[in-house]
Amino acid sequence: xxxxxxxxxxxxxxxxxxxxxxxxxxxxxxxxxxxxxxxxxxxxxxxxxxxxxxxxxxxxxxxxxxxxxxxxxxxxxxxxxxxxxxxxxxxxxxxxxxxxxxxxxxxxxxxxxxxxxxxxxxxxxxxxxxxxxxxxxxxxxxxxxxxxxxxxxxxxxxxxxxxxxxxxxxxxxxxxxxxxxxxxxxxxxxxxxxxxxxxxxxxxxxxxxxxxxxxxxxxxxxxxxxxxxxxxxxxxxxxxxxxxxxxxxxxxxxxxxxxxxxxxxxxxxxxxxxxxxxxxxxxxxxxxxxxxxxxxxxxxxxxxxxxxxxxxxxxxxxxxxxxxxxxxxxxxxxxxxxxxxxxxxxxxxxxxxxxxxxxxxxxxxxxxxxxxxxxxxxxxxxxxxxxxxxxxxxxxxxxxxxxxxxxxxxxxxxxxxxxxxxxxxxxxxxxxxxxxxxxxx
Amino acid sequence: xxxxxxxxxxxxxxxxxxxxxxxxxxxxxxxxxxxxxxxxxxxxxxxxxxxxxxxxxxxxxxxxxxxxxxxxxxxxxxxxxxxxxxxxxxxxxxxxxxxxxxxxxxxxxxxxxxxxxxxxxxxxxxxxxxxxxxxxxxxxxxxxxxxxxxxxxxxxxxxxxxxxxxxxxxxxxxxxxxxxxxxxxxxxxxxxxxxxxxxxxxxxxxxxxxxxxxxxxxxxxxxxxxxxxxxxxxxxxxxxxxxxxxxxxxxxxxxxxxxxxxxxxxxxxxxxxxxxxxxxxxxxxxxxxxxxxxxxxxxxxxxxxxxxxxxxxxxxxxxxxxxxxxxxxxxxxxxxxxxxxxxxxxxxxxxxxxxxxxxxxxxxxx
Ligand code: SF4
Ligand code: SF4
Numbered sequence: 001x002x003x004x005x006x007x008x009x010x011x012x013x014x015x016x017x018x019x020x021x022x023x024x025x026x027x028x029x030x031x032x033x034x035x036x037x038x039x040x041x042x043x044x045x046x047x048x049x050x051x052x053x054x055x056x057x058x059x060x061x062x063x064x065x066x067x068x069x070x071x072x073x074x075x076x077x078x079x080x081x082x083x084x085x086x087x088x089x090x091x092x093x094x095x096x097x098x099x100x101x102x103x104x105x106x107x108x109x110x111x112x113x114x115x116x117x118x119x120x121x122x123x124x125x126x127x128x129x130x131x132x133x134x135x136x137x138x139x140x141x142x143x144x145x146x147x148x149x150x151x152x153x154x155x156x157x158x159x160x161x162x163x164x165x166x167x168x169x170x171x172x173x174x175x176x177x178x179x180x181x182x183x184x185x186x187x188x189x190x191x192x193x194x195x196x197x198x199x200x201x202x203x204x205x206x207x208x209x210x211x212x213x214x215x216x217x218x219x220x221x222x223x224x225x226x227x228x229x230x231x232x233x234x235x236x237x238x239x240x241x242x243x244x245x246x247x248x249x250x251x252x253x254x255x256x257x258x259x260x261x262x263x264x265x266x267x268x269x270x271x272x273x274x275x276x277x278x279x280x281x282x283x284x285x286x287x288x289x290x291x292x293x294x295x296x297x298x299x300x301x302x303x304x305x306x307x308x309x310x311x312x313x314x315x316x317x318x319x320x321x322x323x324x325x326x327x328x329x330x331x332x333x334x335x336x337x338x339x340x341x342x343x344x345x346x347x348x349x350x351x352x353x354x355x356x357x358x359x360x361x362x363x364x365x366x367x368x369x370x371x372x373x374x375x376x377x378x379x380x381x382x383x384x385x386x387x388x389x390x391x392x393x394x395x396x397x398x399x400x401x402x403x404x405x406x407x408x409x410x411x412x413x414x415x416x417x418x419x420x421x422x423x424x425x426x427x428x429x430x431x432x433x434x435x436x437x438x439x440x441x
Numbered sequence: 442x443x444x445x446x447x448x449x450x451x452x453x454x455x456x457x458x459x460x461x462x463x464x465x466x467x468x469x470x471x472x473x474x475x476x477x478x479x480x481x482x483x484x485x486x487x488x489x490x491x492x493x494x495x496x497x498x499x500x501x502x503x504x505x506x507x508x509x510x511x512x513x514x515x516x517x518x519x520x521x522x523x524x525x526x527x528x529x530x531x532x533x534x535x536x537x538x539x540x541x542x543x544x545x546x547x548x549x550x551x552x553x554x555x556x557x558x559x560x561x562x563x564x565x566x567x568x569x570x571x572x573x574x575x576x577x578x579x580x581x582x583x584x585x586x587x588x589x590x591x592x593x594x595x596x597x598x599x600x601x602x603x604x605x606x607x608x609x610x611x612x613x614x615x616x617x618x619x620x621x622x623x624x625x626x627x628x629x630x631x632x633x634x635x636x637x638x639x640x641x642x643x644x645x646x647x648x649x650x651x652x653x654x655x656x657x658x659x660x661x662x663x664x665x666x667x668x669x670x671x672x673x674x675x676x677x678x679x680x681x682x683x684x685x686x687x688x689x690x691x692x693x694x695x696x697x698x699x700x701x702x703x704x705x706x707x708x709x710x711x712x713x714x715x716x717x718x719x720x721x722x723x724x725x726x727x728x729x730x731x732x733x734x735x736x737x738x739x740x741x742x743x744x745x746x747x748x749x750x751x752x753x754x755x756x757x758x759x760x761x762x763x764x765x766x767x768x769x770x771x772x773x774x775x776x777x778x779x780x781x782x783x784x785x786x787x788x789x790x791x792x793x794x795x796x797x798x799x800x801x802x803x804x805x806x807x
Contacts, residue, residue: 160758169729191572360548393508
């Protein structure tokens with residue numbers, strides 16, 4: 001590594017880029033402070049922390065943009081054990097988060113169209129399609145993506161990542177580390193934990209080879225420790241959703257989950273969530289709800305419909321309906337207790353085996369039931385996401401059982417998390433209205 | 442159908458005979474699983490590749506329309522009256538859809554039979570082989586609890602050796618395919634009888650055909666390679682034949698991707714694991730695109746194929762991701778390719794027949 005590379009990186013990011021982003025944030029905070037609250041809105045104004053979320057994401061993408069040649073870049077799945085990579089100084093890029101940004105900015109259709117033009121079927125996951133389209137065409141709403149030096153795919157969310165990262169490895173001609181996590185029905189077998197642990201250990205020399213440095217165990221433990229603190233904070237924030245009125249909705253959670261996915265293990269992520277928790281507590285103290293005149297509280301299951309955020313929050317908010325909890329955002333909180341920095345490999349093996357998507361349909365149903373009780377929910381919206389089979393298979397029975405055995409109204413809403421072609425406003429409005437009516441007064 | 446093929450007993454007969462002899466029968470979903478282990482417990486594995494032409498009415502109440510037809514049909518079949526003959530269901534975690542099916546069967550739908558998941562690792566590293574061996578060991582314990590039998594290592598090894606013989610005969614059938622007095626559909630009918638015949642019966646039958654091998658190739662038509670999951674409906678072969686093509690090799694999950702070599706290990710569980718991991722590249726087992734492309738290019742060169750037909754199940758992600766880069770690699774060696782989608786029924790295949798004819802015709806004329 002040359003000194004000039006380091007200099008260029010720090011000047012472009014920390015000195016110039018971060019400063020510009022910070023000024024932008026301060027300006028937007030100032031504007032928010034003086035902006036009058038819209039009386040006609042059905043929802044509370046966005047959390048003040050939102051400008052910091054934007055700042056963190058912007059900085060992260062900026063770091064990526066100028067990472068090369070100073071820092072090595074790893075592209076990773078959302079469930080990948082990233083602490084090893086963090087400790088080795090990699091810049092981490094999450095194609096799924098990038099997919100979400102494309103979804104929110106409504107560029108996913110155009111970018112995934114590039115993949116479809118190259119022969120990729122519209123029936124494959126729209127995150128993957130968007131990412132492939134971006135890799136093939138260079139199109140992205142964030143300026144420029146840093147090409148990977150290494151890929152890490154963990155099957156604890158789906159098998160789709162296996163084929164998707166297979167494409168990336170072929171396209172970018174870089175090594176792919178696969179962490180295969182056997183599915184859990186009741187509890188993880190000893191040989192499954194051992195298997196994952198061995199793979200994590202085997203990943204170290206490969207990642208070290210690419211990084212050009214040796215893994216420092218103290219750093220690894222530190223990242224695990226900080227990951228755990230950040231996850232604990234995230235869990236506390238989500239738990240505040242149990243208050244009436246709920247201070248943060250699932251929509252807020254979707255927006256503010258990026259740091260816990262992309263930047264866990266860093267001190268600034270801990271500071272960020274500590275500040276967010278304070279703000280949420282302030283809302284509770286002042287009786288501010290995410291939805292004005294909260295009447296009904298629902299659980300959201302599956303990924304968000306990124307391209308229909310405002311439409312959904314307004315349509316529900318108008319009728320005093322708040323999404324007080326979500327199985328999706330919960331996924332990044334529930335693993336925290338399993339992380340033990342003193343046993344980095346063994347505890348990571350255990351934790352990364354246990355995301356909800358790597359567990360049986362019965363476990364998810366029980367999680368939903370527990371959440372319904374904890375958050376005093378009146379019903380469930382199950383987003384049947386045609387892109388995400390692992391999350392969606394089982395929802396039809398889960399819905400039937402929620403209704404028949406537990407008397408919980410549940411709606412199955414067909415859509416796609418990124419692809420707008422499978423969503424129509426009119427049909428969704430009709431469905432939601434009928435469902436809200438069913439929830440009663 | 443070739444006269445001699447009429448002597449292949451059908452699934453029903455085989456199941457009945459096995460049950461009459463006091464054995465149990467397992468319905469096994471695709472793709473890879475330890476046949477020998479089931480046989481050691483006197484359980485006959487009978488594979489369910491769909492089955493085709495099933496009314497998916499039942500599954501529609503449990504699975505969304507964007508789940509592949511194979512999984513839809515399998516669920517309808519397992520929960521339907523015809524599956525009563527099965528004593529257990531085994532579901533390898535081949536893909537997200539089969540994993541999801543196994544999960545809802547186990548936790549939510551609860552069919553009559555016990556359901557046994559089999560997790561297959563996605564690599565070929567030593568850790569993968571050891572994990573798979575441990576999985577098979579765990580399966581041994583479950584089958585022991587189900588049947589109250591405890592086959593010894595020698596007994597399991599005897600079953601393994603029998604399956605290895607059958608695998609060798611299967612490979613020989615593939616090597617000699619063009620010299621056998623069978624049309625394409627009949628040839629695949631013979632190959633696929635391995636999906637339910639006991640290994641020893643399969644060997645006997647296959648050897649009787651190998652003995653009839655001729656000296657001259659019977660292949661007439663444009664040589665092609667067929668890639669995909671399962672060639673259902675089997676009328677596909679007639680369409681190919683009518684369009685002037687002949688399948689000279691395949692990369693089908695139910696056939697060519699299961700040409701297992703012997704396991705080469707004295708431990709029975711490791712031997713079964715290593716055998717499965719020795720199979721040709723497969724999208725569902727984490728083979729890289731390059732491995733798959735190299736394998737296909739090798740097949741093209743060895744078989745003299747002039748085109749590749751990707752016959753894909755609707756919504757099958759493992760396959761869909763592979764098509765564009767594999768087609769690119771094949772194009773580099775001037776091998777034209779075509780992708781057609783099907784849903785395990787004649788009705789879904791018919792609209793693609795025109796493009797298949799056009800594809801082969803263009804190559805034949807060119
Ligand atoms: S299939 Fe689902 S879990 Fe997998 S990458 Fe796509 S959205 Fe994520
Ligand atoms: S056809 Fe494809 S998606 Fe369906 S079960 Fe087979 S591998 Fe899975």
